[in-house]
Amino acid sequence: MFKAFLIKYAEIGVKGKNRHLFEDALVHQIKVAMKRCEGKFYVHKTQGRIFVEAETEFDYDEAVARLKQVFGIWGICPVVYAEDGGFEQLTKDVLDYVDKVYPDKKKTFKVNARRANKNYPKESMEINADLGEAILNAFPEMTVDVHEPDIMLNVEIREKIYIYSEIIPGPGGMPVGTGGKAMLLLSGGIDSPVAGYMIAKRGVKIDATYFHAPPYTSERAKQKVVDLARIVSQYTGPIYLHVINFTDIQLYIHEKCPHEELTIIMRRYMMRIAEQIAKETDCLGLITGESIGQVASQTMASLVCTNEVCELPVYRPLIGFDKQDIVDISEKIGTFETSIQPYEDCCTIFVAKHPVTKPNVKYIRRHEENLSEKIDELVKTALETQELIIVE
Amino acid sequence: MEVYLDNSATTQVFPEVAEAMTQIMCLKYGNPSSMHLKGMEAENQIRKAKETLAGILKCTEKEILFTSGGTESDNLALRGVAEAYKRRGKHLITTMIEHPAILQTMKYLEEQGFEVTYLPVDGSGRIRLEDLQAALREDTILVSIMHTNNEVGAQQPIAEAGALIKKYNPEILFHVDAVQGFGKAKVLPKKMNVDLLSVSGHKIHGPKGIGFLYVADKVRLKPILFGGGQQGNLRSGTENVPGIAGMAMAAKKLYDAYDADIDKLTQLKALMIEGLRQIENVQINGLLPEAPNGEGTAPHIVSASFRGVRSEVLLHALEEKGIYVSAGSACSSHKPQPSATLKAMGVEKVLLESTIRFSFSVFTTQEELEYTLSVLRELVPMLRMYTRKR
Numbered sequence: 001m002f003k004a005f006l007i008k009y010a011e012i013g014v015k016g017k018n019r020h021l022f023e024d025a026l027v028h029q030i031k032v033a034m035k036r037c038e039g040k041f042y043v044h045k046t047q048g049r050i051f052v053e054a055e056t057e058f059d060y061d062e063a064v065a066r067l068k069q070v071f072g073i074w075g076i077c078p079v080v081y082a083e084d085g086g087f088e089q090l091t092k093d094v095l096d097y098v099d100k101v102y103p104d105k106k107k108t109f110k111v112n113a114r115r116a117n118k119n120y121p122k123e124s125m126e127i128n129a130d131l132g133e134a135i136l137n138a139f140p141e142m143t144v145d146v147h148e149p150d151i152m153l154n155v156e157i158r159e160k161i162y163i164y165s166e167i168i169p170g171p172g173g174m175p176v177g178t179g180g181k182a183m184l185l186l187s188g189g190i191d192s193p194v195a196g197y198m199i200a201k202r203g204v205k206i207d208a209t210y211f212h213a214p215p216y217t218s219e220r221a222k223q224k225v226v227d228l229a230r231i232v233s234q235y236t237g238p239i240y241l242h243v244i245n246f247t248d249i250q251l252y253i254h255e256k257c258p259h260e261e262l263t264i265i266m267r268r269y270m271m272r273i274a275e276q277i278a279k280e281t282d283c284l285g286l287i288t289g290e291s292i293g294q295v296a297s298q299t300m301a302s303l304v305c306t307n308e309v310c311e312l313p314v315y316r317p318l319i320g321f322d323k324q325d326i327v328d329i330s331e332k333i334g335t336f337e338t339s340i341q342p343y344e345d346c347c348t349i350f351v352a353k354h355p356v357t358k359p360n361v362k363y364i365r366r367h368e369e370n371l372s373e374k375i376d377e378l379v380k381t382a383l384e385t386q387e388l389i390i391v392e
Numbered sequence: 393m394e395v396y397l398d399n400s401a402t403t404q405v406f407p408e409v410a411e412a413m414t415q416i417m418c419l420k421y422g423n424p425s426s427m428h429l430k431g432m433e434a435e436n437q438i439r440k441a442k443e444t445l446a447g448i449l450k451c452t453e454k455e456i457l458f459t460s461g462g463t464e465s466d467n468l469a470l471r472g473v474a475e476a477y478k479r480r481g482k483h484l485i486t487t488m489i490e491h492p493a494i495l496q497t498m499k500y501l502e503e504q505g506f507e508v509t510y511l512p513v514d515g516s517g518r519i520r521l522e523d524l525q526a527a528l529r530e531d532t533i534l535v536s537i538m539h540t541n542n543e544v545g546a547q548q549p550i551a552e553a554g555a556l557i558k559k560y561n562p563e564i565l566f567h568v569d570a571v572q573g574f575g576k577a578k579v580l581p582k583k584m585n586v587d588l589l590s591v592s593g594h595k596i597h598g599p600k601g602i603g604f605l606y607v608a609d610k611v612r613l614k615p616i617l618f619g620g621g622q623q624g625n626l627r628s629g630t631e632n633v634p635g636i637a638g639m640a641m642a643a644k645k646l647y648d649a650y651d652a653d654i655d656k657l658t659q660l661k662a663l664m665i666e667g668l669r670q671i672e673n674v675q676i677n678g679l680l681p682e683a684p685n686g687e688g689t690a691p692h693i694v695s696a697s698f699r700g701v702r703s704e705v706l707l708h709a710l711e712e713k714g715i716y717v718s719a720g721s722a723c724s725s726h727k728p729q730p731s732a733t734l735k736a737m738g739v740e741k742v743l744l745e746s747t748i749r750f751s752f753s754v755f756t757t758q759e760e761l762e763y764t765l766s767v768l769r770e771l772v773p774m775l776r777m778y779t780r781k782r
Contacts, residue, residue: 214708215707215708215710215712217708218708219708219711251778350778
């Protein structure tokens with residue numbers, strides 16, 4: 001019965017003079033999302049509202065699922081709309097709506113009419129009263145509650161008449177693209193896809209870098225990362241995934257540096273390389289899935305060491321999260337099942353039995369000097385031989 | 393150079409088999425149960441395939457039952473027998489080194505109230521007949537032993553086991569999982585006292601999704617699939633006509649060239665073993681103590697443990713050189729669990745995760761193996777340098 005959705009948006013509403021930019025971005029993101037649904041939709045903005053109207057037959061559940069992935073949407077209201085055929089016709093339509101949507105009539109309600117079309121013969125208050133009366137007469141079990149109604153029945157009178165009462169929660173956040181772009185360090189684990197999701201939710205477009213270490217990590221591990229990026233891209237739009245062959249750098253560090261510091265030094269090079277790609281691709285920051293104390297390389301002392309090699313800000317949205325909190329989000333956004341497939345990633349293959357947990361940044365810098373002979377060349381080669389996968 | 397040495401996982405379909413199957417799919421596509429000419433054409437394909445397979449096994453045509461592959465054949469044999477004969481007894485015997493299709497089905501039957509004895513194996517991966525003798529009981533209804541182990545290529549003493557079982561009690565049924573053995577050995581169920589025998593199409597250069605179960609005439613099976621009552625009500629579902637024809641054709645090709653092919657494979661295996669021995673710290677698994685060159689084992693499987701190298705890493709390093717092998721067996725290597733077969737054979741714990749399986753086919757050449765060995769000689773010492781420091 002629903003032929004359209006009214007989109008309620010979150011924080012955009014409080015923006016000032018640039019509000020239209022955010023609205024336009026949201027309209028654009030919704031258009032992109034609806035293109036992937038069965039059916040044709042007309043997405044438009046009128047008088048501070050965004051409407052998604054179906055122009056053809058469509059799959060209601062699929063359309064709602066897609067809209068729930070668009071950042072910036074606070075609520076999705078399924079709407080019934082009718083041509084203006086006089087007040088009698090409207091009363092019939094409203095009663096029909098209530099009857100179909102609420103099979104259980106033991107509910108309180110309130111009619112909330114809005115008359116955007118000021119030529120309509122009745123005023124809002126009058127419409128409220130007359131429709132309320134009609135409902136009470138038709139369904140004696142229903143009662144009015146103007147303060148906390150179970151059903152807030154909205155009737156908007158424009159060129160057409162819109163009737164809606166349900167609000168399906170959207171993901172919140174800001175439309176992707178309104179907040180610039182950042183580079184996500186994407187591994188195959190649980191955390192980094194969630195980190196990307198969280199930052200994208202703030203309106204940030206995401207690119208990603210993955211460090212591949214053949215033959216120590218397999219093609220399947222890489223495929224897993226592409227699969228993860230694909231899931232995240234349902235929310236963020238297309239992701240440019242840069243794949244860096246990290247094997248030679250890793251082996252060189254293994255050869256030249258103390259084994260307990262291997263992971264830290266390796267991560268410093270990952271940050272440097274990711275930052276370089278980020279700068280070349282107009283990203284304004286890096287994103288990692290780090291959380292304090294989760295593993296040896298994510299203690300505060302370790303973060304001092306990995307943080308200092310970057311100029312760009314490093315966004316760590318999960319920094320204060322427990323593992324279970326992260327798992328909960330990854331299950332919600334659909335990355336968990338893919339993340340737990342058992343393929344080694346390049347952080348774990350050479351890991352020392354007892355890696356340093358309180359690395360001293362002075363020692364780390366000094367030991368990195370052991371690499372001076374070849375490392376620049378190796379980094380250059382890694383950047384030059386990167387593979388770009390466009391994931392959408 | 394591309395070298396495919398994972399033929400125990402699956403094989404390349406013979407091109408002429410693929411072509412024949414295309415013909416059937418596009419032209420003789422009838423449903424064998426249909427009453428018209430198109431249906432009869434399809435039925436004839438099945439009849440021809442049965443003739444071929446019965447000829448190879450030296451059995452009758454009605455003893456061939458088509459299934460979707462090795463797993464279904466094993467399931468049908470075990471569950472079908474257990475269900476049909478449970479009034480006579482609830483004891484089953486198998487080995488510790490079977491394929492998951494057997495082990496998991498046994499586990500299911502245990503949950504249904506059956507008791508299962510798992511026979512151990514010796515260092516070469518073979519069961520001991522005295523263990524089998526000791527395990528047989530009055531209430532034993534079925535013994536299931538694999539013909540050729542998929543991970544190390546150990547061939548079980550099937551004929552001896554069959555004789556022993558029937559001497560103890562001719563009523564006990566004997567099932568053999570011959571998925572790895574069929575095509576690589578003469579498999580004659582009647583001579584070996586085998587009552588049920590599983591075969592898969594894609595291990596013998598036929599297509600995937602097809603297999604068969606040999607069911608001796610006297611065996612009563614309960615079906616595990618219900619439906620239209622095809623194949624004497626034992627296996628409902630429209631027959632996979634192109635698969636059936638393709639599998640039979642592939643089997644025929646293999647057995648027509650049997651002697652020459654087995655000679656060639658045996659030589660290749662000896663060459664591989666000799667080459668591997670020249671690399672330091674490599675152990676070959678599953679050989680008979682009296683036959684260091686591999687005699688008495690499957691001619692197409694070599695299992696080797698490379699001390700100090702993780703098998704997954706070596707596998708991917710070989711992959712980069714175009715060589716495709718397997719770490720343990722394909723079926724268990726998706727999950728990072730040490731191989732049950734190697735464990736049962738008593739292989740040292742540190743070697744369990746350093747084991748690679750090379751498996752050959754009739755397409756494998758000496759040149760390919762020489763290339764593989766030269767790559768291994770280069771890679772193994774290099775990979776040993778970069779390991780987790782303790």
